[in-house]
Amino acid sequence: MTPFSALSLLKQGLGGQRGWKPQWRSPDPKGAYDAVIVGGGGHGLGTAYYLAKEHGLTNIAVLEKGWIGGGNTGRNTTIIRSNYLFAESAALYDHALKLWEGLSQELNYNTMFSARGVMMLAHTVHDAQVAQRHVHANRAAGVDNEWLTPAEAKAFCPPLNIGDIRYPVIGAALQRRGGTARHDAVAWGYARGADSLGVDILENCEVTGIRLGSDGAVEAVDTTRGRIRTPRVGVAAAGHSSVIMAMAGVALPLESYPLQALVSEPVKPVFPCVVMSNTIHAYISQSDKGELVIGAGTDAYTSYTQRGGLHIPSHALEAICELFPMFRRLKMLRNWGGIVDVSPDRSPIIGKTPVPGLYVNCGWGTGGFKATPGSAHVFAWTIAKDEPHPINAPFTLERFRDGDLIDEAAAAAVAH
C-alpha cells in the first residue's frame, strides 16, 4: 500500500490521475483462516483491521455476499453522535466518537469526519424535559451536550423555522462533537488498512452454512466460493444477523425492519449542521456533495427487501418542509431502504454466543453507523481474547435472560 500524502496527490494530479492502483486486493479464498468475519460493512471491515493491527491476527478473511460497504454502511444517513442516556451506552458510543476524531490519520484515508454539531429539537414541554434529562446525564458521564434556547438553535442553524409551525421549536440539545462522515470512505479506508496488513477481503462470497465440530465448536463456514475452515467466526451481518446465526442454531432477540432514507438534488452549501426531531420525525444534514440527506422512519413490518412504502419518506418530508421552508421546492433524487436489526432494548449485542468460537455483533438497529470504529474495536478485542472488552461487557446476549437491559429506545433521536 502506498501511503497517501500531499506529494503523492500532486504527483498523481500531474499525471492526470491515471496512475492510481486498486487500494486492496481481490484474492481467491484460502481453504483455511485463523478467523473469519462475516459481513463486509464498516463494522466487519473495521473488526478485521483492528484484529490485524492490535491483536496480530493477520491470517483472516472478511466475507461479503455483495460488495463491501453496499449494505447499511452505504444506506444510512452518516450521522455521528454519542449523546445516549445510560452510562454503558455513553461509554460505548463515546469510545466510537473518540476513534472517529482520529480515524482519517489512523487509516491514512480521508473519512471526511466533520464535527459540525448534532442538534436535537424539542417541540413540547415533555420533549424539553426529556432532552434536558439527556443533557444532564451526558454531562455527568463526561459526554458533551448542551441545552439551547430557540433563538440559540436558530443562530446555530439559520434555515430552521422555530416559530411559525404546528409544532414550534421550544429548545434544542446540541452535541457539538457530533457530526457526519463519508460512509464509503469508512468502508474503503478500513478495507485498505486491513488488506495492507494481510487480511483477505472476499466479495461476492455469501455464507450459506456454519459447520460445528463434534465438540459443538465452530469448524468451518460454507460459502458460495467454497468451504473455509476456521476456528473463529465473527458475525457482523446487520439486518441478516438472524439468518446467519440460525445456521449455527443460535436464535437472536432481533427483528429486521426496512429503514428508509433519501437525498435531494445537490445544492450549494446551505445547511451547517445535523438537525433531528423526534416529535415530528425527521433528520437532515447536507453531504459534501451538496445533497440534503434525509432520514425517514422504519416501515411497520419486518422485511428483507431493502425497500419500503412511500408514505414513510413522505411523512419525513412533510416535517422537513415545516422546519425548513426553503427546502419545499427541492427535488428528491433517490430513496432507498436498509434492513436494520432491532433489539428489544434498542441496544446492540456484542459478544460471545453459546457456540464456542462464534461471536456476534448485531442489534445496532437504526443507529449503527455512528458506532462503527468503536464497535469494530471492541469486537476485535472480544474475538482475539475470547472475552469482552470492558466497554462491551454489558452488551451480552444473556442480558435479556438476566433482565439487565440497556433500554435506549428513547435515544434513537426519532421514534422508530
Place this chain on the structure above:
Amino acid sequence: MLLIECPYCGERPEPEFVYGGQAHVARPAQPSGTSAEEWTQFLYLRANPRGLHAERWRHTHGCGRFFNALRDTATDRFLATYRVGERVPQLPGGPA
C-alpha cells in the same frame, strides 16, 4: 405501500393497519413454573425469517379486529390472511 387483505373487510391500504409482530406466540401457561430461558423465548426471541412469516395485523382504521397473515419477508408478498383462531394455512416452505 402494502395492500392488505383484511379477512373481514377485504383489501385495504397499509396505513389502515397496525403491525402486531410474530403470530402464535403463546404466553407460558404456568408462569411460576417457567424458567428464565422460557421467559426469554416468550418475551424476546422472534422468528425473524427471510422467507415466510406468520404475523399479526390489526385493521385499526377499519373493523378494528386482529387477524393473522402469512407474508414472504424476502418479497413482502402476502400469501394468505386468516382469522384469529383459524389454523395456519399450510403452504410449501411455511411455518408448521
